[in-house]
Amino acid sequence: MAKKKVIADEIASEVVEVKTNSTGTKEIIIERKQEVTAEQIQEELSIAQKLLSLYYLQQVCSKIDKILVERGELPNEVRDLEDALEGLKTRIAKYHEEIKAIQTKITEENTKILDAQALIKRYEEQQQNVRNNREYESLAKEIEFQTLEIQLSEKNKTKHAAAVEAKSEEIKGFEEKVNELQEILTQKQGELEGILAETEEREAELRKEAEVYKAKIEPRLLSAFERIRKNARNGLAIVQIERDACGGCFSTIPPQRQLDIRLHKKIIVCEACGRIFIDKQLVEEHQNDNK
Numbered sequence: 001m002a003k004k005k006v007i008a009d010e011i012a013s014e015v016v017e018v019k020t021n022s023t024g025t026k027e028i029i030i031e032r033k034q035e036v037t038a039e040q041i042q043e044e045l046s047i048a049q050k051l052l053s054l055y056y057l058q059q060v061c062s063k064i065d066k067i068l069v070e071r072g073e074l075p076n077e078v079r080d081l082e083d084a085l086e087g088l089k090t091r092i093a094k095y096h097e098e099i100k101a102i103q104t105k106i107t108e109e110n111t112k113i114l115d116a117q118a119l120i121k122r123y124e125e126q127q128q129n130v131r132n133n134r135e136y137e138s139l140a141k142e143i144e145f146q147t148l149e150i151q152l153s154e155k156n157k158t159k160h161a162a163a164v165e166a167k168s169e170e171i172k173g174f175e176e177k178v179n180e181l182q183e184i185l186t187q188k189q190g191e192l193e194g195i196l197a198e199t200e201e202r203e204a205e206l207r208k209e210a211e212v213y214k215a216k217i218e219p220r221l222l223s224a225f226e227r228i229r230k231n232a233r234n235g236l237a238i239v240q241i242e243r244d245a246c247g248g249c250f251s252t253i254p255p256q257r258q259l260d261i262r263l264h265k266k267i268i269v270c271e272a273c274g275r276i277f278i279d280k281q282l283v284e285e286h287q288n289d290n291k
Ligand SMILES: [Zn+2]
Pocket: 246, 247, 248, 249, 250, 251, 270, 271, 272, 273, 274, 275
């Protein structure tokens, strides 16, 4: 940087004496008359440097945020699809269980029918050997009763068969839905894997780059930056003045304050939102430094 060199020259120009000490080593005596001024410039430079480091860090952090937003939707979509599939499969299994229970009932009705038919057959045989009309009528009543039982069982069987068919239809519908969702899931999983493969490397690079900038920023300032960033809705902790307003919260910045920001003699934050200000000109001057 040009300014730094000037300082170095100033200091160098003040070498006033070179003497040899007792051990034979040459000692350079420098009189730092301009020390205060040089330190002031140094301080000013370091504020600018701090602001620039924060600004570059912000750029990197914003890029990471963008990757996370881009990726943020897909994992959720994949998870939702997996949940929906899991739910459907559970329902299908439940329906199969229910069908099995209904089929057991159908078997029971079949047994009842066979029993009734056997009884009817026995009663009819008994009717051949009755001693009187009353016994014959009594058996006829039993036969009628068993016939009604058979009819009831047949009715129940029809009802059960209809229930089995309805549930089988529903299962078919669920299975179609499963196939449909499975197809979408496979596609989304592929997309997610692609994005992860693509962005994980980029993210790692950006995080490494962020570490380089972080190392240049004093811990207190860095933690302030991170705190502001966490609370800021757009993730911006350092902003420029845009049309006389804070680039973060858009509240108007008075001209005197804008001037102070332009001088960057100290770190100035927005009174409304707490974001750190960086002078546009400073950014533009150093646009090609780190790129
Ligand atoms: Zn603001």
